[in-house]
Amino acid sequence: MKTKQKVVSEFRRTAIIDAARSVFARKGFTRSIIDEIAQEAEIAKGTVYLYFRSKKEIYRAVLDQDMEFVKKSTLERIDAAENLKDKIQAFALARLENAETRKEFFRIMDTESGALSYTRSQYRDWLREPVLRLAWAIEDASKRGEICCVSSEKAAWVIADMTKGTIQRRLIGQNNAPLSEDSEFLLSFIWAALAIPLRT
Amino acid sequence: MKTKQKVVSEFRRTAIIDAARSVFARKGFTRSIIDEIAQEAEIAKGTVYLYFRSKKEIYRAVLDQDMEFVKKSTLERIDAAENLKDKIQAFALARLENAETRKEFFRIMDTESGALSYTRSQYRDWLREPVLRLAWAIEDASKRGEICCVSSEKAAWVIADMTKGTIQRRLIGQNNAPLSEDSEFLLSFIWAALAIPLRT
């Protein structure tokens, strides 16, 4: 059973992380000010430092949590799908839907992919793992002759690129079309590129 | 004829911009320090402020110059190409080659796309114009029945996404393959998606 202490302590951590995510998404790491995060979490600045050692640590806590969540949910959906086409759709939909639900997190990732050195090393895996999983599936289908022969890894990466770009355009508001329109376009485009055709 | 003054003045401006580009690429806007830029340009800090009003103005000068160059050269190559396939290749190659030549600039763009509010408004056009030009070409070919019917704008954007992603991977060093390998993959992938097939 959780002690009263633990409950309060967890509550505070969560409040800080939530406030931080919101502020970081709006201003980016550098321009975010601890005082503002504290205010948004409805506590005093000093209290923040009872739960986190530094600004960077808060940043990491936000990203770690969200990256882990999105990565996991993407992997699960890929694995749940039976065939390649569904796996690709699973990947794209997982990303697109997560981006809708967790706008703030995706905004941070888009805006600051290279800002913190931390990111450089850690950032890659939340995308890389799902992409590699996709690459295996492509490799597999390729060997069986279900699709035309391509470099599976390159193909997986450009699929990720298109998905990411689509998400970015939606986040900026450049594209307000329903999500299904974007996902359908993506899927048909990708599948056209992979499927075995008899060219005209 | 240029006066001595003008020559020296232009020389200094260029030196500052070059130094700034290098520093910005390494550290990003916020972590770049004017003193370091000055040092790299082999002048004193005060001198920097004889040629630029502020740090932001230097940043803008760097980006304006490079964005203009890359945008122009991309547009020219697209326009020079005869048919759609060549135009797409022109776009991709222009980007990939420019990224090779102007690594520092591309690194800034990749790292800080959202860092400066300035970027938000201006950033888009250096990519948008070429992409829209590509979209017209796709629209055109689509109407003539040269390729299968797709949303031309969406298609143009995902082509840009894949190119951008490929460039990023090369910049990070995740991919050291010869440029031609990447460009050929891109082209074949894109063309497979667009070309009119008789599906199996």
Added chain:
DNA sequence: TGCAGTGATGACCACACAGTCATAATACAA
């Protein structure tokens, strides 16, 4: 009611850095 003990507070400190300015060096003209 008084007394630990725990967690919260915000005034305060230290520091990094953009931008300034009095002074120095240099160029050029008479």
Added chain:
DNA sequence: TTGTATTATGACTGTGTGGTCATCACTGCA
């Protein structure tokens, strides 16, 4: 050579902000 104008310099200032810490408020127990 001297005098004036132009450009360069770097010590200095002001500000914004991350992080600290002495003090306070609250809780629960005796």
